[in-house]
Amino acid sequence: MAFLFFTCPATHRQAPTGIETNVQSLQAAWKATLKVNCPHCGEMHEISVRETYINGALQDATDRLRNI
Numbered sequence: 001m002a003f004l005f006f007t008c009p010a011t012h013r014q015a016p017t018g019i020e021t022n023v024q025s026l027q028a029a030w031k032a033t034l035k036v037n038c039p040h041c042g043e044m045h046e047i048s049v050r051e052t053y054i055n056g057a058l059q060d061a062t063d064r065l066r067n068i
């Protein structure tokens, strides 16, 4: 499992969504949106799963997903 990250649209800083996922569940949720409490600006952001990313080992797998 790995943590999903997103980029805050207000501060353009990376932040963890607090959601842990793997490639299988990411693929299943690929068209969904997440509501995330942003640690940088304090706002609630609606983030498309497509716009999230995973640091580390699953990066290659998500890159492949994006190319589908």
Ligand SMILES: [Zn+2]
Residues within 6 Å of the ligand: 008, 009, 010, 011, 038, 039, 040, 041, 042, 043, 045
């Ligand atoms: Zn934010």
